[in-house]
Amino acid sequence: MRSVPTWALVSSGCAPLFLIMGWLVAASLQGPHYDPAAQTISVLAAPGNSGSWVMTAAFIALGFCHLLTAWGLRPAATAGRTALAAGGVSALAVAMVPAPSSGGSLSHGSLAVLGFTVLAAWPVLAARAGTGVPWALRPFPSLGATAVMAAGAAWFLIELHLHGVAGVAERAVTTLQSVWPFVVVLSCLRGPQRGSQHGGPGEPRPLGRPR
Numbered sequence: 001m002r003s004v005p006t007w008a009l010v011s012s013g014c015a016p017l018f019l020i021m022g023w024l025v026a027a028s029l030q031g032p033h034y035d036p037a038a039q040t041i042s043v044l045a046a047p048g049n050s051g052s053w054v055m056t057a058a059f060i061a062l063g064f065c066h067l068l069t070a071w072g073l074r075p076a077a078t079a080g081r082t083a084l085a086a087g088g089v090s091a092l093a094v095a096m097v098p099a100p101s102s103g104g105s106l107s108h109g110s111l112a113v114l115g116f117t118v119l120a121a122w123p124v125l126a127a128r129a130g131t132g133v134p135w136a137l138r139p140f141p142s143l144g145a146t147a148v149m150a151a152g153a154a155w156f157l158i159e160l161h162l163h164g165v166a167g168v169a170e171r172a173v174t175t176l177q178s179v180w181p182f183v184v185v186l187s188c189l190r191g192p193q194r195g196s197q198h199g200g201p202g203e204p205r206p207l208g209r210p211r
Contacts, residue, residue, distance in 0.1 A: 004188040008072030012182035015065035019178050022058020023171070026051030036167045040160075041174065042099040042108065056095045062178065063091035066119075069181045073126070075188050076137055080126020083118045084181060090115030116156075119177040120149035126184070136180075136187035145180050152176060 026044040027036050029051035034043070045055035066088030070081045090111055099108045127142035135141060152173030159166040 004074060004185055005072045006189070008069050008185045009182070009189060011065045011068035011072065012185045015062055015069070015181060016175060016178040018058050018061040018065065019174060022055050022061075026055040026058070029054060036171075037165050038163070039167050040099075040170050041167070042094070042112065045095065045098045046100060047098060052098070056098065059091050059095035063088040063095065066091065066181065069185065073181070073185060073188070075128070075134060076126035076184065077128050080122045080124075083122035083125050087115055087119040087122065087177070090118060116153045116173070116177075120146055120153055122146075123149070123180060123184075134184070134187040134190075136184040145176075149173060149177055149180075 023036070023041050023044060026049075027034055030044060030049055041055065043049070045052050045059065067085055070085035070088065073081055073084070076084075093111045094108065094115060097105075097108050097111055099105050123142040123145040124139075126137060127139045128137050129139065136145075152169065156166060156169035156173055158164075159169045
């Protein structure tokens, strides 16, 4: 199995830090009239808001972190790495096309939905079969991660429609989506690498590909 560079641990570990610190600092700059339980993260990046530059910078940093991690996560299947990279591009696009200070935006909303979708799908797309595969890239954990992320995204959409705790739901799912790449990289760096040099029985392979 091709190894994961140690810098991928830094890029994947910084992703949730940038995201969480971004919304915490931006919310503090926004003041008490911002309700983090009900209002989304995108509101913080809306033009004219006090903390918009902080949240925009956090989205950009998150996007580059995902792109770097996708590049370095060589043991993952190509489809999963591509989906993770697409999530990074979506974060950059969300930063470039912010939500308006009031009302909705079809373009921003579409980019956000695209980001949620590809970041929810990438774990199962990255899964590989084989006895030497790191545990976070095995089918069952990958499918579980995708299922939880998809459920979180559905929860967010429901809360958004009902004008409920959309901010709580969004923060929960985006935190999970930003942390999972770090978990995968960590499992690759800590896991045993067996049978990879000679194509033995431990050689990982993408799901569904005949040997």
